[in-house]
Amino acid sequence: MADDRDLERRLERMYGSARPRAxxxxxLWHRIQARRPWPRKLADLLRPAQRLAPMLAALLVLxxxxxxxxxxxxxxxxxxxxxxxxxxxxxxxxxxxxGFGVLPAPPGAAKxxxxxxxxxxANAQPAEQAVAPPYSFVGKLPQLPATLPVYRYRExxxxxxxxxxxxxxxxxxxxxxxxxxxxxxxxxxxFVVRGVEAQLSLxxxxxxxxxxxxxxxxxxxxxxxxxxxxxxxxxVYARQFQVNGASVPVARPAGQVAGLSxxxxxxxxxxxxxxxxxxxxxxxxxxxxxxxxxxQAGAAAAQLPATGSGLLLDKAQVVYVVVVGAAQGYYEPAxxxxxxxxxxxxxxxxxxxxxx
Amino acid sequence: MSSRxxxxxxxxxxxxxxxxYALSQLRNAAEAEDVTAQVFMRAYQAYDRFEPRAAxxxxxxxxxxxxxxxxxxxRTGVRDRAxxxxxxALGEGxxxxxxxxxxxxxxxxxxxxxxxxxxxxxxxxxxxxxxLGFKEIGELMDCxxxxxxxxxxxxxxALRAELDPDG
Numbered sequence: 001m002a003d004d005r006d007l008e009r010r011l012e013r014m015y016g017s018a019r020p021r022a023x024x025x026x027x028l029w030h031r032i033q034a035r036r037p038w039p040r041k042l043a044d045l046l047r048p049a050q051r052l053a054p055m056l057a058a059l060l061v062l063x064x065x066x067x068x069x070x071x072x073x074x075x076x077x078x079x080x081x082x083x084x085x086x087x088x089x090x091x092x093x094x095x096x097x098x099g100f101g102v103l104p105a106p107p108g109a110a111k112x113x114x115x116x117x118x119x120x121x122a123n124a125q126p127a128e129q130a131v132a133p134p135y136s137f138v139g140k141l142p143q144l145p146a147t148l149p150v151y152r153y154r155e156x157x158x159x160x161x162x163x164x165x166x167x168x169x170x171x172x173x174x175x176x177x178x179x180x181x182x183x184x185x186x187x188x189x190x191f192v193v194r195g196v197e198a199q200l201s202l203x204x205x206x207x208x209x210x211x212x213x214x215x216x217x218x219x220x221x222x223x224x225x226x227x228x229x230x231x232x233x234x235x236v237y238a239r240q241f242q243v244n245g246a247s248v249p250v251a252r253p254a255g256q257v258a259g260l261s262x263x264x265x266x267x268x269x270x271x272x273x274x275x276x277x278x279x280x281x282x283x284x285x286x287x288x289x290x291x292x293x294x295x296q297a298g299a300a301a302a303q304l305p306a307t308g309s310g311l312l313l314d315k316a317q318v319v320y321v322v323v324v325g326a327a328q329g330y331y332e333p334a335x336x337x338x339x340x341x342x343x344x345x346x347x348x349x350x351x352x353x354x355x356x
Numbered sequence: 357m358s359s360r361x362x363x364x365x366x367x368x369x370x371x372x373x374x375x376x377y378a379l380s381q382l383r384n385a386a387e388a389e390d391v392t393a394q395v396f397m398r399a400y401q402a403y404d405r406f407e408p409r410a411a412x413x414x415x416x417x418x419x420x421x422x423x424x425x426x427x428x429x430x431r432t433g434v435r436d437r438a439x440x441x442x443x444x445a446l447g448e449g450x451x452x453x454x455x456x457x458x459x460x461x462x463x464x465x466x467x468x469x470x471x472x473x474x475x476x477x478x479x480x481x482x483x484x485x486x487x488l489g490f491k492e493i494g495e496l497m498d499c500x501x502x503x504x505x506x507x508x509x510x511x512x513x514a515l516r517a518e519l520d521p522d523g
Contacts, residue, residue, distance in 0.1 A: 003516060004509075004512050007512055007515065007516060007519075008484075008512070010462055010465055011465070011480065011483075011484045012484055012485065013462065014376075014462040014465050014466060014484075015373070015376040015377075015380070015481075015484040015485040016376075016485055017462075018372060018375055018376030018379050018380075019372055019375065020371075020372075020375050020385070020388070020389050020392065021385075021389075024389055024392075025368070025371055028371075028392070028393050028396060029364070029367065031393070031397070032367070032396060032397060032400050035397065035400070035401075179368075180368060182365070182368050182369055183362070183365045183368075184361055184365040184366065184368070184369045185369055
């Protein structure tokens with residue numbers, strides 16, 4: 001059986017490492033796009049306009065309403081003059097709200113907001129709180145500020161990915177591919193080191209990974225914490241953001257930490273992949289109280305397959321989750337609820353600023 | 357909740373997995389790329405008919421992939437024993453440039469998989485990095501869940517023997 005497990009691990013790594021040549025993915029996608037029937041091409045052309053329609057409608061109402069006010073009311077510098085609120089830290093300067101406008105919701109997050117449980121009360125009460133039965137949360141909610149930063153990156157083009165792969169390859173001396181962001185798995189653009197089998201005789205997984213990362217100049221430029229993944233086969237340089245003096249990790253929707261991952265098999269480093277380091281814009285967004293997010297977790301949990309004993313959530317943690325859009329992606333704050341048999345991710349951004 | 361994902365999301369997520377499956381079922385990277393392209397062309401044309409409540413995206417795409425691989429075998433006429441013989445020849449004296457084209461770790465393992473009998477090779481390819489359970493694999497291969505499990509364990513044993521004939 002141990003032999004089978006070892007062989008299965010090798011098979012997983014072999015299938016996990018299989019990739020077509022670097023340009024194949026984009027070339028095939030262009031071929032697929034070229035074969036679209038014309039009604040679908042037209043629909044795809046109109047899709048951005050459909051997505052923007054609610055915002056355009058709101059903007060139109062503002063413009064018409066503003067025009068009507070200007071024509072009929074003497075504003076005289078009163079506090080009701082339209083906003084320069086929502087300080088846009090390095091982002092865009094939309095007068096309609098926070099810097100990046102309405103954000104895409106994280107994949108797999110609950111879409112409907114159920115009322116917060118009556119017992120939830122104020123933030124940070126170390127209380128036992130019941131969420132929508134048969135699921136329950138027992139634990140302490142984190143105290144949240146009124147706003148939290150959202151980080152935005154531009155999705156690199158195919159040419160930029162190729163250039164980034166070349167740069168990483170020349171710096172590291174390794175074969176490197178760079179992949180586009182993946183909306184379905186909530187992954188930002190990643191670099192993947194190919195065909196490596198580096199023998200390093202060091203006593204721990206962390207030291208082995210560190211020696212590899214240092215030797216190949218792959219040490220992340222972002223804030224990170226080194227951790228060994230549960231399977232005990234990879235060392236993760238888990239990415240974090242510094243927010244109000246606290247370190248907030250980046251997590252995948254299923255709850256795993258995200259960052260540079262070095263796969264180690266005994267003394268052998270057999271692979272590495274991690275987020276491509278891209279310039280980030282930042283903008284502050286209003287967040288809702290943790291109790292309201294907890295109420296939504298009840299709605300999210302109810303969508304999971306019911307288990308015999310129900311889902312017991314006992315830990316709540318603020319994390320950042322990657323939300324990949326068409327031309328750009330975001331690191332958005334979310335509440336990660338974990339417990340026996342399940343994980344629930346709830347967006348923390350105020351619902352007014354999330355698209356559904 | 358079984359909403360329909362955007363086709364591009366499926367494409368980006370499953371392309372390496374379908375390619376990996378094809379690579380292990382066919383003779384080289386060029387054939388694997390051809391078949392992978394056919395899979396996603398067919399999937400794109402049929403996507404309007406894909407019903408997420410009836411099958412997971414993984415089951416749907418791997419069914420198309422399996423059919424494409426079988427079509428490829430039919431077209432090229434490379435089947436059964438003939439292909440196994442060819443697999444041995446490839447494994448023993450292959451052109452190093454072709455080895456580089458495969459772009460995969462553990463190349464000797466890949467060559468050993470290609471030497472397995474058809475159904476054993478298939479079950480190994482469908483099991484790893486596919487998101488498929490044995491029930492879905494059984495449905496794809498027209499057998500029961502238990503039969504799929506048994507076939508898989510036989511395939512592992514055969515693969516160990518291929519990798520270590522003296523072991």
